[in-house]
Amino acid sequence: MLKIEHLTKVYGEKKAVDDISLHIQKGEIYGFIGHNGAGKTTTLKACCGLLGFEKGEIYIDGVSVKENPLACKAKLAYIPDNPDLYAFMTGVQYLNFVGDVYKVEASVRQEKIHRHADLFELTESLAMPIGAYSHGMKQKLALISALMHEPKLMIMDEPFVGLDPKAAHTVKQIMRELCDQGSAIFFSTHVLEVAEKLCDKVAIIKDGKLIASGTMEEVTGDTSLEDVFLSMAEER
Amino acid sequence: MLKLLLKKQALETLAFFTTGGRYGSNGKKRSPLFIVAIALLLLYGVGATVALMGYLSWTLCEAFVQSGLTGVYFAMNATMACALALIGSMFSAKSKLFEAKDNDLLLSMPFPTWTILFSRMAGLYGMAFLFSSIAFIPACVVYFIQTGFALLPAIFCILNSFVLPLLALSISALIGWALAMIGNRVRSKNLVTTILLLAFFTGYTLLYSKMGEAIEFILTHGNEIGAAMQTWLFPFYLAGLACSGNAFALLGTIGVFGGVFALVYWLLSRAFLKTVTTRRGGAGKKYKEKKIKRSPAIFALVKKELFRMKNPMILFNTAIGSMLFIILIIFALFNAELVNMINASGVDKGEIAVIVAVVLSFIASSNMITASSVSLEGENLWILKSAPVKTEEIFAAKLLLQIALTCIPATIAIVVVCALLQIPPLLSLLVWLCVSVTACLCAVLGLIVNLKLPNLTWTSEIAAVKQSLSVVVSMFTSWGIAALLIAGHFTIGTLMGAPLYLTFAFALYASACGFMLVWLGTHGVKIFERL
Numbered sequence: 001m002l003k004i005e006h007l008t009k010v011y012g013e014k015k016a017v018d019d020i021s022l023h024i025q026k027g028e029i030y031g032f033i034g035h036n037g038a039g040k041t042t043t044l045k046a047c048c049g050l051l052g053f054e055k056g057e058i059y060i061d062g063v064s065v066k067e068n069p070l071a072c073k074a075k076l077a078y079i080p081d082n083p084d085l086y087a088f089m090t091g092v093q094y095l096n097f098v099g100d101v102y103k104v105e106a107s108v109r110q111e112k113i114h115r116h117a118d119l120f121e122l123t124e125s126l127a128m129p130i131g132a133y134s135h136g137m138k139q140k141l142a143l144i145s146a147l148m149h150e151p152k153l154m155i156m157d158e159p160f161v162g163l164d165p166k167a168a169h170t171v172k173q174i175m176r177e178l179c180d181q182g183s184a185i186f187f188s189t190h191v192l193e194v195a196e197k198l199c200d201k202v203a204i205i206k207d208g209k210l211i212a213s214g215t216m217e218e219v220t221g222d223t224s225l226e227d228v229f230l231s232m233a234e235e236r
Numbered sequence: 237m238l239k240l241l242l243k244k245q246a247l248e249t250l251a252f253f254t255t256g257g258r259y260g261s262n263g264k265k266r267s268p269l270f271i272v273a274i275a276l277l278l279l280y281g282v283g284a285t286v287a288l289m290g291y292l293s294w295t296l297c298e299a300f301v302q303s304g305l306t307g308v309y310f311a312m313n314a315t316m317a318c319a320l321a322l323i324g325s326m327f328s329a330k331s332k333l334f335e336a337k338d339n340d341l342l343l344s345m346p347f348p349t350w351t352i353l354f355s356r357m358a359g360l361y362g363m364a365f366l367f368s369s370i371a372f373i374p375a376c377v378v379y380f381i382q383t384g385f386a387l388l389p390a391i392f393c394i395l396n397s398f399v400l401p402l403l404a405l406s407i408s409a410l411i412g413w414a415l416a417m418i419g420n421r422v423r424s425k426n427l428v429t430t431i432l433l434l435a436f437f438t439g440y441t442l443l444y445s446k447m448g449e450a451i452e453f454i455l456t457h458g459n460e461i462g463a464a465m466q467t468w469l470f471p472f473y474l475a476g477l478a479c480s481g482n483a484f485a486l487l488g489t490i491g492v493f494g495g496v497f498a499l500v501y502w503l504l505s506r507a508f509l510k511t512v513t514t515r516r517g518g519a520g521k522k523y524k525e526k527k528i529k530r531s532p533a534i535f536a537l538v539k540k541e542l543f544r545m546k547n548p549m550i551l552f553n554t555a556i557g558s559m560l561f562i563i564l565i566i567f568a569l570f571n572a573e574l575v576n577m578i579n580a581s582g583v584d585k586g587e588i589a590v591i592v593a594v595v596l597s598f599i600a601s602s603n604m605i606t607a608s609s610v611s612l613e614g615e616n617l618w619i620l621k622s623a624p625v626k627t628e629e630i631f632a633a634k635l636l637l638q639i640a641l642t643c644i645p646a647t648i649a650i651v652v653v654c655a656l657l658q659i660p661p662l663l664s665l666l667v668w669l670c671v672s673v674t675a676c677l678c679a680v681l682g683l684i685v686n687l688k689l690p691n692l693t694w695t696s697e698i699a700a701v702k703q704s705l706s707v708v709v710s711m712f713t714s715w716g717i718a719a720l721l722i723a724g725h726f727t728i729g730t731l732m733g734a735p736l737y738l739t740f741a742f743a744l745y746a747s748a749c750g751f752m753l754v755w756l757g758t759h760g761v762k763i764f765e766r767l
Binding site for chain 2: 048049050052070071073074078080082084085086088089091092093096097098099100101102103104105106109110113114123124125126127128
């Protein structure tokens with residue numbers, strides 16, 4: 001579903017991402033971990049076509065992000081670490097805006113909004129201006145909007161930050177459901193316990209370079225993901 | 237503490253001049269050549285405005301000084317300076333003082349609340365000072381040219397130029413606070429604020445439209461005005477006396493203007509915390525499920541741009557031209573005397589059509605919606621950039637909004653004005669074409685300038701819509717486009733005749749618009765994608 005090949009992104013003289021290659025299959029939840037400034041967000045943004053890159057290629061469902069960014073964007077949903085949404089719109093106005101942009105049928109949209117807003121206990125607040133939302137509410141609204149067009153690939157940057165435990169649990173359930181239906185999820189996190197329990201595969205990035213990737217068993221072996229991450233972070 | 241906040245405020249105000257914000261121009265410093273070009277453009281804009289104000293003062297000064305009413309001359313200019321400063325700062329006071337995005341951040345730090353308010357008021361004072369100086373400094377310069385230079389009055393004039401904006405600042409801050417309080421208590425706060433501001437603006441504009449008669453009255457009734465000012469506008473009378481070299485009057489001016497500011501500042505600093513932390517009106521509204529309708533992506537994008545205009549601060553700062561069209565329609569419909577006078581004057585209808593086209597083009601060029609539309613995306617830019625829509629569609633939505641909000645009221649104004657002034661249908665059509673193409677050209681120009689000069693890291697929307705370099709550059713250039721129409725009329729227009737001249741102007745502006753649209757579709761798209 002997502003194929004990253006030799007991706008390199010340079011800021012000035014600094015290589016933020018250095019020759020990264022990753023393949024994510026349908027149905028996989030792929031975790032992306034690394035210290036602050038390691039290059040996680042840059043990689044995720046490059047996958048969404050938000051950032052250009054110097055070398056390499058990214059394919060989403062076989063389509064090149066460089067060659068055909070619009071077709072790729074139509075297949076994916078992106079949720080940034082700090083979802084700044086349009087504060088001047090109400091929740092439902094924003095959802096309709098996203099629905100129109102992604103050409104979601106009115107009946108499908110109605111059903112998805114109803115279902116997911118109820119699930120995240122946000123229905124009553126949908127008439128409120130987003131400017132009055134808390135961080136967690138914005139995060140939930142961003143998730144509802146992302147789920148509306150049934151993306152084949154979901155790219156999430158720190159999706160659990162700001163969510164209450166119940167909402168975090170719901171998100172994990174939805175992530176699994178989405179992948180069971182054939183989509184794929186690529187997400188970054190600092191919560192290693194969550195990554196360990198939720199992910200089918202994991203990749204560790206340090207100073208822009210991929211230092212480990214594979215199934216959870218391949219990366220962790222007999223130890224925990226936290227031990228592996230800390231030892232790798234110290235080693236190299 | 238206060239020094240730190242003032243430094244932060246100054247950095248925020250000046251940042252747009254050196255960098256394009258976090259995303260803009262990849263954070264690179266602007267080249268010296270670029271800064272020189274912008275400085276020259278600003279110089280032209282400010283120079284043209286100052287020259288206009290200076291011309292106005294020249295006539296007044298001669299008459300007043302000859303009648304021995306120097307103090308009244310300065311008092312009149314001080315009043316005008318304050319009125320300008322009020323218009324310049326009023327629409328941004330609420331947003332700048334109470335709705336900045338860094339409210340929570342600053343309140344969580346060990347800054348006393350009075351320092352936060354003071355630093356923001358300092359920013360607003362800068363704006364008021366700029367506007368009042370446009371009227372007051374040329375008046376002082378004209379005075380010294382006509383009467384000869386004198387040191388003491390010159391020093392007093394300089395001191396007064398710093399003191400005068402304090403009153404406008406105090407009134408603006410109070411209006412901003414009142415609007416913020418309304419916003420905290422009323423559900424339809426945007427509607428209420430818009431109505432209040434529109435009423436105030438209409439009154440102000442209608443008063444301003446009587447300026448010609450007022451100047452005539454002032455010139456013939458200098459003594460009466462002096463007496464009236466002494467009674468009703470005593471602070472300005474004091475300021476006028478101070479400028480003519482009276483030290484006691486200067487102390488009095490500082491005392492009155494400074495005192496009003498101190499009182500307002502004291503009141504607002506007590507109410508500041510409550511004002512910025514009170515939950516906004518409308519927050520409690522519950523959602524009721526309704527049947528959803530699907531629209532094409534371009535409609536959704538236009539609607540999104542339109543939603544932004546619900547904020548009165550954005551509406552009044554970017555779509556002032558649309559308001560002026562509405563006021564013009566009302567003014568034209570209820571001023572039969574003026575209409576009859578023009579119709580009876582015997583002036584050629586072609587000449588009148590050109591003047592109507594120029595005036596309406598000036599009004600159309602006052603709309604600055606696209607000039608801040610990219611900057612306003614700010615931290616929300618990721619939504620558009622990650623959506624499966626073409627950049628050209630995003631541009632089209634931004635352009636469509638400005639063109640619609642300008643051309644719809646402009647068309648009504650043209651129909652009303654041309655009908656009242658009995659302009660023949662063909663000439664009316666040419667007027668409409670000219671005004672519409674000017675509106676389109678200004679919209680495209682604003683978008684291009686904003687793409688080249690974006691400010692995506694603002695802490696208050698007002699920084700993007702009012703204090704950004706993009707808006708200033710677009711404003712002066714747009715006015716230049718409108719001014720070119722009148723300059724062209726006096727050079728080639730009189731030789732060509734009105735119908736041919738208007739057709740030529742339309743063709744010229746339409747071609748320029750076409751070229752700029754091609755640029756937007758190629759270079760503009762690349763710039764947006766790099767933001």
